[in-house]
Amino acid sequence: MTLEAFLQHLVNAISLGSIYALIAIGYSLVYGILRLINFAHGDIFTYGIYFAFYGVILLRLPWWGAYIFSIFATMLLGVTVERIAYRPLRNAPRISLLITAIGVSFFLTNFATVVFGGRPKSFNPQTGVYPREFLRMIIFGNVRIPILTLITIVVAAVAMLILTWIVYKTKTGMAMRAISRDIATTKLMGVNVDRIISFTFAVGSALAAIGGILWAMRFPQVYPYTGFIPGLKAFIAAVVGGIGSIQGAMTGGFVLGAAEVMIVAFAPSIAGYRDAFAYVILLLILLVKPTGILGVEIAEKV
Template sequence: MDAFIQQLLNGLLSGSLYALVALGYTMVYGILRIINFAHGDVLMIGALVGLSVIRVLQAAFPDMPPVLLLLAAAMIAMAFCAVLAVVIERVAYRRLRNAPRLAPLISGIGVSLLLQTVAMLVWTRNPQMFPQLLPLAPIEVLAGDATHAAVTNATALTTIGVALSLMVGLLLLVERTRFGRAMRAVAENPQVASLMGINPNRIIVMTFAIGGALAALAGIMMASNYGSAHFYMGFLPGIKAFTAAVLGGIGNLKGAMLGGLLLGLIEALGTGYLGAATNGVFGSNYQDVFAFIVLIAVLVFRPQGVLGERLATRA
């Protein structure tokens, strides 16, 4: 049981991060029907900007509490990446809204490579050590005795708590507020929404900004948990978050949340139990394989996702 709880904690940690990034994919797809493949690199920029903010604040205010350092870095990085996501929408996607579907895809891949190159030039190719600002002391969860206990730490618990809180907050924003109703109206039919006094461009810009801010926070939390940040760190989480969005039903907010958590749990339980059953042959080195197996299975057997609906194609 303690091993099972340990894998659940590991899965919730990675799954909550996937879910935060998947929300950006699914919101943009829900409104524009395009996949923003530069979204994973917004996560990377957020982590590196947060790291730079922490270094500047530590040099200027040596006695600043670590929690305030992390909070300030997160707020500034989220604001920066919200603006960055808006710029990406304006430059890479706005003129391609009515273009063939392949055009925005290629544009997004180009922006992704551009962001990676800029990050390489600014922060170098070498991984940057991210300071551990939250306590790393082990916390035993449902411990039976000292030798059989699931172990976590304050950084992981904070990450899970913050991620789940933001997911609930975003869901309430979309379902209970005027802005959320406007988002749903633009996603349903932007032309009709504009006739009702809604500015579709404003809603699209705000959607990109929210997605960029969530990706930046996910990047900082990921760097805090793993202790490093680098120019290529957004690629795999971005692909896995896209897989999570497809798993849950892309375009569906609840689906993105569920898909992210499910994917994290599948990875953790798969590597934990399959690795033990094969004496480590399929251990953590093969963790990424599970995400792509899930993606292939979903596309083959249920392409609309767990919570998605199969829609008829209009003639």
């Protein structure tokens, strides 16, 4: 493989890994606070794409206005799910929350099928969901990089930097970290725990919407089960990096994205099995370091 080809695949790997990282962070944020695997996160990812699509088609918003609408609508959806489905079970056994999360996922998927229809919708410049200029190429010697790929990397990087600033440089972020350690003690310190948890779901859902829009640009269609595979892979990325750790989710996303792209690049004969390698990586990590690459032992909340 030539250097140009390697650089081409490397950029693609970073782009795909950025999307996985954005979705994986949502899993890690919720798990870090509630010790809950929010299996509905992949469906929220799908709704983010639908909101952007119909923001252009039905509401006649410009593509950038539809994206802003999608992010806020998806945040509202995430907060609503937390308020209706998870908050009443805050003190219930973990298994009850797990079953509820699976039930919410099934409900959102089937609701999308009823409301939006099961037929795939085209998410491409012809429908006005993003400008044709995004499909142009930037050429460096023999390396051809789509502008869309660079946009994905930049948007994901900015989103991650903003999230890092919120978590580590603001009082809300301090409260989030405190709750992840001890909810009861944080309540005694006067923190509105319900508000912070709702904010966490809102942030995770916003990242899912951003990841969903970037995913739909890369794979230009949306249907009710769009979020199943990327959601599952993002969950694997979160576990590989260290579930509950923001930096771990980022690391796991990039590891998974690099593995997928490089397997196709170096071994095209087994490209059809690239999805299986995500599970192989998961198994290897769990055998070697069960807490993930950057994970630490976390005591179970009672």
